[in-house]
Amino acid sequence: MTIQPVPVDYLYSAITLPEFNVFAVQFGDFGIRWYALAYIAGLVIGIYILRRETRLPTAVMTADQTDRLLNYLLIGIILGGRLGYALFYNAGFYLNNPVAIFYIWQGGMSFHGALIGVAAALYVMSQRHKIPLLALADRVAMVTPIGLFLGRLSNFINAELYGRVTDVPWAMIFPNSDGQPRHPSQLYEAGLEGILLGIAMYVFWRRGWLGTQGRLSGVFLLGYGAARFLVELVRQPDAHIGLLAGGLSMGQVLSLPMMMIGIYLLRHGWRSGR
Numbered sequence: 001m002t003i004q005p006v007p008v009d010y011l012y013s014a015i016t017l018p019e020f021n022v023f024a025v026q027f028g029d030f031g032i033r034w035y036a037l038a039y040i041a042g043l044v045i046g047i048y049i050l051r052r053e054t055r056l057p058t059a060v061m062t063a064d065q066t067d068r069l070l071n072y073l074l075i076g077i078i079l080g081g082r083l084g085y086a087l088f089y090n091a092g093f094y095l096n097n098p099v100a101i102f103y104i105w106q107g108g109m110s111f112h113g114a115l116i117g118v119a120a121a122l123y124v125m126s127q128r129h130k131i132p133l134l135a136l137a138d139r140v141a142m143v144t145p146i147g148l149f150l151g152r153l154s155n156f157i158n159a160e161l162y163g164r165v166t167d168v169p170w171a172m173i174f175p176n177s178d179g180q181p182r183h184p185s186q187l188y189e190a191g192l193e194g195i196l197l198g199i200a201m202y203v204f205w206r207r208g209w210l211g212t213q214g215r216l217s218g219v220f221l222l223g224y225g226a227a228r229f230l231v232e233l234v235r236q237p238d239a240h241i242g243l244l245a246g247g248l249s250m251g252q253v254l255s256l257p258m259m260m261i262g263i264y265l266l267r268h269g270w271r272s273g274r
Contacts, residue, residue: 016173142205152186222258232251
């Protein structure tokens with residue numbers, strides 16, 4: 001994909017970001033990265049909220065089961081996210097270097113892969129603990145925007161997954177990039193997938209949508225899929241993949257089935273509610 005440079009005037013007006021330390025806590029060459037901290041914080045806050053929900057009449061889990069849910073989510077996110085990245089975004093490399101799949105400290109996680117991993121983990125938990133699958137998924141979907149918001153902020157701090165070259169007034173020049181002003185697509189995603197989708201989840205929870213299984217899961221899948229599809233229009237495609245058929249990015253292709261499943265669950269929930 002050819003990058004068209006913007007006029008020099010825009011280079012002077014663009015916001016130049018400093019290079020942040022990728023480690024939130026560092027001990028020499030090792031430490032806790034911002035991205036890992038975002039995962040941990042999102043999971044801990046989400047489980048805390050779900051533990052409080054166990055006190056309500058709508059609860060389908062006990063507090064102990066909520067704690068067990070954390071283990072299932074961790075396994076699903078790590079395995080699904082890593083395998084999804086290897087399959088969707090760099091299959092050729094990992095087929096030739098299968099051991100590199102386990103080098104998770106080198107980065108490379110796929111949200112759509114993590115979603116599949118979490119779905120599998122929730123299915124296993126629902127079978128073992130006799131909890132309705134959609135009811136379990138609704139509760140996880142309800143708190144997921146918290147982790148998405150923190151994760152996108154971490155992408156911004158790490159100066160990764162930035163947008164395409166642009167001349168908008170809020171364009172930013174990211175460290176270790178080509179020096180061109182770009183869309184801060186990480187902040188777009190933090191606002192849409194984190195704040196806006198989180199507000200929607202809260203509003204629908206207040207309206208009692210947890211009482212109808214599948215509704216909140218449908219809102220999440222449709223909302224995230226639509227937000228990701230839109231942001232991908234200004235997000236820089238992966239250099240080794242580029243754009244696919246029809247000018248779609250890999251993120252857009254993977255978001256389409258999410259939206260379709262979300263619409264199906266919303267229709268199913270609407271009919272059940274009626």
